[in-house]
Amino acid sequence: MTTAFYSHAECRLHDMGPGHPECPQRLDAISDHLLATGLDVALDFRDAPQATLEQIERAHSAGYVLQLQDALVQIQESGQARALDPDTFACPDTWRAALRAAGACVAATDDVLDGRARNAFCAVRPPGHHATRDETMGFCFFNNVAIAARHALDVRGLKRVAIIDFDVHHGNGTEDIVAGDERILMCSFFQHPLYPYSGAVPKGENMVNVPIPPYTRGGELRETLMAMWMPRLEEFSPQMVFISAGFDAHREDDMGQLGLVEADFEWITRQVVGVADRCAQGRVVSVLEGGYNLSALARSVAAHIRVLADV
Numbered sequence: 431m432t433t434a435f436y437s438h439a440e441c442r443l444h445d446m447g448p449g450h451p452e453c454p455q456r457l458d459a460i461s462d463h464l465l466a467t468g469l470d471v472a473l474d475f476r477d478a479p480q481a482t483l484e485q486i487e488r489a490h491s492a493g494y495v496l497q498l499q500d501a502l503v504q505i506q507e508s509g510q511a512r513a514l515d516p517d518t519f520a521c522p523d524t525w526r527a528a529l530r531a532a533g534a535c536v537a538a539t540d541d542v543l544d545g546r547a548r549n550a551f552c553a554v555r556p557p558g559h560h561a562t563r564d565e566t567m568g569f570c571f572f573n574n575v576a577i578a579a580r581h582a583l584d585v586r587g588l589k590r591v592a593i594i595d596f597d598v599h600h601g602n603g604t605e606d607i608v609a610g611d612e613r614i615l616m617c618s619f620f621q622h623p624l625y626p627y628s629g630a631v632p633k634g635e636n637m638v639n640v641p642i643p644p645y646t647r648g649g650e651l652r653e654t655l656m657a658m659w660m661p662r663l664e665e666f667s668p669q670m671v672f673i674s675a676g677f678d679a680h681r682e683d684d685m686g687q688l689g690l691v692e693a694d695f696e697w698i699t700r701q702v703v704g705v706a707d708r709c710a711q712g713r714v715v716s717v718l719e720g721g722y723n724l725s726a727l728a729r730s731v732a733a734h735i736r737v738l739a740d741v
Contacts, residue, residue, distance in 0.1 A: 433739040434547035436534035437461075438478040441554050443523035447511065450519070451685065451722035452555065452569040460553050460718075463728035464735070472739040474547065478534030478554060480526070481577065485536050488580035489573050489607050494564045498571060499525070518566045528556055528571040535578035538715045543586055543670070549706075549714040549738050551675075553731075557719045559601035559674045560626060567603060568626060575674045575717050576607040582670050583613050592617065592668035594659075594702050596695075597676025597720045598686030600629035600639070604674065609634035615666040617659045619651065621679070621686045638662050644687035648694035655701070663705045670713040671706045673699075677721030677730040685722050692726075692733040699737040714738065 442454040464470040486495050498514075502525035505512060511521040531554035538550035558575060560568030575593055582588045593608065595601040595618035605628075608614045615636050622630055622641030632639045640658050642651060677695060679688040706714045716738065721727035 431545065431548035432474040433472065433735065434538055434541050434550040435473040435475050435553065436478050436538050436550060437475070437553040438530040438534065440523065440526045440530045441478070444527035444556055445511075445521045445523070446519040446569070452557070454555075455724060456721065456727060457553055457555060459724040459728040460731050463732055467732060469732055469735060469739070469741070472741045473735070476537070476541075478530045478552070479537050480529040481532035481536055481572070485581060486532055486572055486577055488584055489563070489576035490561075491564050498566065502528070514566045517568050518570065520571075524556070524571065530554065531556060531558065532572045532574050532577050535574045535715060535717050536581050539578045539582050539586070539670075542713045542715055543582065548712060550716065551735055551738060552715070552717045554718055558717070559595060559597065559604045559676070559719050560599070561603040562606040568599065570603060573603050573607055575672050576604050578715060578717070579608070579614060579672050588669045589613060590615070590666060590668050591670045591672060592663060592666060592705070593672045593674065594618070595674040595676070595719075596679065596698055597674060598679040598683070598688055599625055599676070599720060600641075601674055601719075602626045602628045605629065605633055605637055609637055612636060615662060615668065617663060619655065621688050624686055642688070645689060647689040648691060648697070651690065651694065652697060655698070660701065660705070664709070667709040668705070670710050670715070671702060673702060673714065673716035674719045675716045675734060676719035677727050680721070680723060680726040680730055682726040683721065683723040685720065692729050695730045696733040696737055699734050703737055
């Protein structure tokens with residue numbers, strides 16, 4: 431079986447304005463680097479379908495989904511972009527892009543569970559891990575990983591899934607949605623203090639939050655994750671692993687002050703894949719979150735995908 435690579439042209443149409451770091455060129459940088467390095471031949475490229483509202487409402491309240499749909503469709507019809515919160519802007523193509531991003535993660539989940547792929551990477555935007563059950567936040571509209579995890583549990587009948595969130599920013603939206611759900615173990619690390627200034631105190635016993643100080647480098651982080659993540663993951667023994675894969679903890683990324691490099695993302699991915707191999711029949715779905723220095727993003731995603739594709 432191959433590694434499925436999910437994306438869609440409509441994910442590139444979402445645009446939050448000139449100079450914004452969460453830009454369409456992020457996906458171009460990834461695809462160009464995969465082509466230049468020859469890594470593309472190891473992947474099975476698949477178009478993301480649109481998520482249904484029913485799928486989205488497994489992670490978000492129906493009221494929020496309806497309100498966001500109304501707002502984004504109005505923007506689509508008016509042709510005028512506007513801000514939904516201080517950090518999150520929507521353009522006429524945002525609604526379609528958000529449906530594709532969530533739909534990619536659901537489709538990837540089904541493909542992996544049905545044996546049509548060994549694992550999957552979803553190169554999608556807008557990202558999702560700051561979107562709470564009821565709010566847009568931090569460039570995010572729908573929480574793609576939470577939607578996929580709930581699909582695996584509520585529709586596909588799994589009993590236990592893990593969510594791994596590595597990003598310079600705390601995945602507060604995912605925590606808001608899954609905290610207290612004993613079927614989900616969420617393990618994350620993030621720079622603290624830093625936006626969204628949360629996560630130091632976990633909201634549930636199923637959360638393994640690892641706040642780390644600015645200027646932490648890979649060696650120190652690896653020791654911390656081995657001590658804090660790995661025992662809980664092995665004990666929990668997930669049947670599937672989801673990754674919120676943010677690469678803005680790279681030392682070249684200006685969104686934070688952490689000191690990771692490609693080798694660190696490769697190491698993290700190997701640990702997570704190892705857990706999946708031992709506990710979950712190798713089933714992993716990884717979803718793009720942050721990463722805003724285009725060169726560092728492309729190189730880091732490639733390091734991540736090499737482990738997934740075992741090349």
